[in-house]
Amino acid sequence: MEPQVSPKTQSFQPVGVIGGGQLAQMLALAARPLGIPLIVQAAAPTDPAVAVADGVVWGAVTDTQATAQLLQRCPVVTFENEFIPLPELRKLDPQGSRFRPRLSTLEPLLDKLHQRQFLAELGVPVPAFCPAETADLSGLGFPVVLKRRRQGYDGQGTRILPDRATLQQALAEYAGIPLLLEEWIPFERELAVIVARGLAGEIQLYPVVETVQIEQVCRYVLAPARIPPTVEAEIRDLAVKVMDKLDAVGVFAIELFWVPPPHPKAGIWINEISPRVHNSGHYTLEACHTSQFEQHLRAITGLPLGDPSLKCGGAVMVNLLGYEHSSSDYAQKRQRLAGIPNATLHWYHKTPARPGRKLGHVTVCLPHPPSPAEAADLVRTLEALWYPQPWIPPFLQPSKP
């Protein structure tokens, strides 16, 4: 057994990450030049982060014994995702000083119902919601959103239901699983903001970005978002309020809906808070002075937070989603993607491919904020090289009669 390291000695002591996926890989790649050793808790040698981490503790995210080992090697431990066994982790860290973000910060966020309740009590705008089992189905408006309260990601476990019949069918399918029913917000755009909070409560906000989802999976991100300065300011105020109330440490992502006036639902609505680095912040690797990954490491190790501002005019980030079941490494497609001027490829080394699985992403930096036409052009070019069928961005599709 290795000796316990005092949690007071924070910087440049090893950081543990529960999880070995692409987010942990990008944290590891950021940790190396910063001089911070990084040890991952990973389930398999093929997990993306294993090859670039300084050490590995073998175990699934929910393997508390593995996390106990990780805590023996690392004074500070952080998370790649939210699917964590909170009560068991509490036993490992009774003083609550080892996990960052703190377990008390995570508690209201892990269950989507609790997260909504927390945000509603804080007085920030969220869609109307209720636990599915207490819903008065006769009084509902449609469409309505049905969500799994836990274990949902990339839209898995989220369904938008057009009428009472499909809702009742979905409720029957999900019988026995805790569910949340939510008002559907008729948004014009989906926005996101990455926000970092340090150990002393200092906060740095990245530019607000626009995210485009298809079937609840993020397809691409435009940075910065084309929104009025008042909306940007409102989002920044909301983000600070939420981070302060959570006493958050580290990088968090806040996803939002925007409904422009004069719609009766006009305004900003918080969709979801992820207490971790996030797909909507991948553009920061190339486009910002400090990437979200370096920023997270800075925040949790007590280093001063870095500058989150853009160092170029703007950026477009396109996800490379799996579209088939395959064990291919897509070498030819990656080669073609690498040929686009200004494009930076990030390949996650994940096999096998599955429909919807995030296999990589590409970021293009621009000298100015991306215009809709320019973004559409770039996304079309990139996606044509990746997907087998041409794909038309929603705002370029012929509108239905």
Added chain:
Amino acid sequence: MEPQVSPKTQSFQPVGVIGGGQLAQMLALAARPLGIPLIVQAAAPTDPAVAVADGVVWGAVTDTQATAQLLQRCPVVTFENEFIPLPELRKLDPQGSRFRPRLSTLEPLLDKLHQRQFLAELGVPVPAFCPAETADLSGLGFPVVLKRRRQGYDGQGTRILPDRATLQQALAEYAGIPLLLEEWIPFERELAVIVARGLAGEIQLYPVVETVQIEQVCRYVLAPARIPPTVEAEIRDLAVKVMDKLDAVGVFAIELFWVPPPHPKAGIWINEISPRVHNSGHYTLEACHTSQFEQHLRAITGLPLGDPSLKCGGAVMVNLLGYEHSSSDYAQKRQRLAGIPNATLHWYHKTPARPGRKLGHVTVCLPHPPSPAEAADLVRTLEALWYPQPWIPPFLQPSKP
């Protein structure tokens, strides 16, 4: 023994790197997101690149048996430095298709005398030179530059000698070692340019930068250089001429002296060509669309070359040189350096520290080309956090009477 891989299948096959230092580490960190496996030939487990490479062959740079193993695992092998046993490598690769750059490209560059002869024959401007043993010492002007023909780096093996007495003393000290004598160029600035050439002969040039050496070791780099467009164009023409003549593949660095008019020696002079990624190109990691490390991997694997242009207005790169013999990891100093806005720290994980040893670097991106005053300010701030004594940049020092 593993099966031989066809050298025709280039991209995303493993790349081998002879060397395990910080340049190999930065190549490995660039290879990972690009999806290229990277295997290093390294002498010790503490070599910086070992922790982030996908595989290791143990052996010093000159260990030809280790290189033979590397060639078994990697269809393409590249170099971290020039201190290579060329005749032995020839035997490993009789067809000359496995090493990139090619051995025939490296041949005229490894010995500083041969390099000067090659450049002079090409008709590009170089200082007057001759092998020390054939020099007519009575006809020399002073100061004069004395260089070891091989194994010199970071100014080790280069001396600027003010008069005949010190020259004769130096020649006596170096007895038995092949030496080169060179005219000293009264430069106003030292410049450098990173240039990449692909397998099909395509060339991409990075902006010309200004490098500041102290005792022949690079102390900091300003990008882009403040030079007239005609000088920039002349340098670019020279670089293309040299790379084409060498039939180069990969990233090379060309270091130059600039003497502005009306001095009789006015013009551009090539100081040295390094057939590899180079300290003067570290700024490209944060400041350019494609870093020199990614560009080198692109060039040697046959991927299209990336965009070398600046994505911000400019950058200042400051080396963190060892100033003492120590096994410290300098955690406190690194923590202070990490606190500078816009600064990105690159720590090389090298121990022990020695005076002059490159332990890391810091890059600051700027919205505009760095002015001399701004650069001096930044360098002063960074160096004050690193070196125990305050250090004054040469152009701010009071001039000697």
